[in-house]
Amino acid sequence: MATKTVFVFVLLYLCYFQIVTGVSEREVTDMLLKDYQKEGRPVRDPTQAVETSLDVFLIQIVKLITQRQVLVINFWLVHRWKDDFLTWNPAEYGNISSIRIRSENIWRPRLVNYNREHEEGWSETPDTNAIVQSDGEVLWNYQITIHSTCVMDIARFPFDVQKCPLKIGSWTYDSSKLKIVNRSETGDTNQFIENAEWKLLSFDLEVNHVEYSCCPGVLWDDMTYTIVIQRRSTFFVLYTVMPCAILAFMAVCGFWLPPDSGERMFICINAFLSMIVLQQVANKHLPGTATTIPLINRFMGVGILLVFASSALTILTLSLLFKTFDLQPVPKWLRRIFCLGSPDPNIIRLAPEVSPKKVDANVLEVTELEDMDATFATDRAKATSQLVRRARKVLLQLKEEYDMMSRYEKIQKEWKIVAGKIDRCLLIAFFIALVVISGAIFGPSG
Ligand SMILES: *[C@@H]1O[C@H](CO)[C@@H](O)[C@H](O)[C@H]1NC(C)=O
Ligand SMILES: *[C@@H]1O[C@H](CO)[C@@H](O)[C@H](O)[C@H]1NC(C)=O
Secondary structure, three states, rough: HHHHHHHHHHHHHHHHHHHHHHHHHHHHHHHHHHHOOOOOOOOOOOOOOEEEEEEEEEEEEEEEEEOEEEEEEEEEEEEEEEEOOOOOOOOOOOOOEEEEHHHHHHOOOOOOEEOOOOOOEEEEEEEEEEEEOOOEEEEEEEEEEEEOOOOOOOOOOOOOEEEEEEEEEEEEOOOOOOEEEEEOOOEEEEOOOOOOOOOEEEEEEEEEEEEEOOOOOEEEEEEEEEEEEEEOOOOHHHHHHHHHHHHHHHHHHHHHHHHHHHHHHHHHHHHHHHHHHHHHHHHHOOOOOOOOOOOHHHHHHHHHHHHHOOOOOOOHHHHOOOOOOOOOOOOOHHHHHHHOOOHHHHHHHHHHHOOOOHHHHHHHHHHHHHHHHHOOOOOOHHHHHHHHHHHHHHHHHHHHHHHHHHHHHHHHHHHHHHHHHHHHHHHHHHHHHHHEEEEHHHHHHH
């Protein structure tokens, strides 16, 4: 009996409570949305503008697609506005001061990103809930990932800094209908997740009132956030700039090798090919069309030119070294440049004698000898004296030939010295060029 009484009392108490408070959130929502018209602006006085504040929380930079010049970002949008038709008195409605309503059921400012790449469909606003306060304040947040266009400046790649705008405004309401105001001076980055490739430098905000050519005299509000990001260049320095510098350095060091070893051409050609491969790898990270030549490409171009020049000059020194026909003594100006001292007198003396005539004379001798054989049978004594003369002539010729050979050798030796000295000069010149050009390219002003 007692338990029954208690039960009845509890039931009565619950009924009493229900009658007094009377209201659930459902009823508030029903009451609010009963005659709600979500198309018109939520102001009782149509001359008034709806004031919407917008906060943008940058959450993540997903990636920067360089070929398409598109920045993929993840952010939260927080809208606040006042809806004159979503008000109630909490005292009448069981002290319920705020309710959550599906945002597609009420009027929304529908701000859009002006520089969005519309591949996900036009203005797909997520239908998240909105929080409505009893005085009509609406708070509507959603999270969105968008592709926003970002024209890249790659002149200083891989040490580049990119500025990507994020322009948000209403597509149809001008500022006399919808005023967009900011609640802070910059965007919010407290929730930002660090990106491995890009470092966020700043996320600034600018509030604009712009007149477009479509509608003279009408101002449109927009909020333009600027995402400034800097590339983390360590990867590129490690995997492209450094190998390229080392290859260029190796090609230059090739001048230290004796030119006739043949290894130098090998080094040059290998460096040349490797640099071209490296350049292709680096180009993958650059937009297809570039108005400026990036730093890294300038450096590689110079490296390739250096390697090319070094191969060409190696060919020159090799050709000097293996010159065997028409060998002229080292000219005076070259001697002066490389301080070779005065030339061997033998070389000078014999120089004019080297001529095609001499070769003809040798041929003549052979025919004369055949004549001699013919005369030999008839006149012995005459033949003997003739033979002696011939022998002397042959001996003289041999000596001459020997002199010529030694002269050749001396000239060749001098050319070898010249080639060696040219190599040393080139080594120094190329080294200086490499250092100066690298400094100029990667220098702070670069
Ligand atoms: C609503 O709040 C007021 C003041 O806080 C209080 O006096 C009243 O009893 C509350 N009403 C209900 C139904 O809780
Ligand atoms: C809104 O942004 C402007 C700059 O565009 C700034 O001067 C102003 O202080 C900001 N308003 C608030 C409430 O921070």
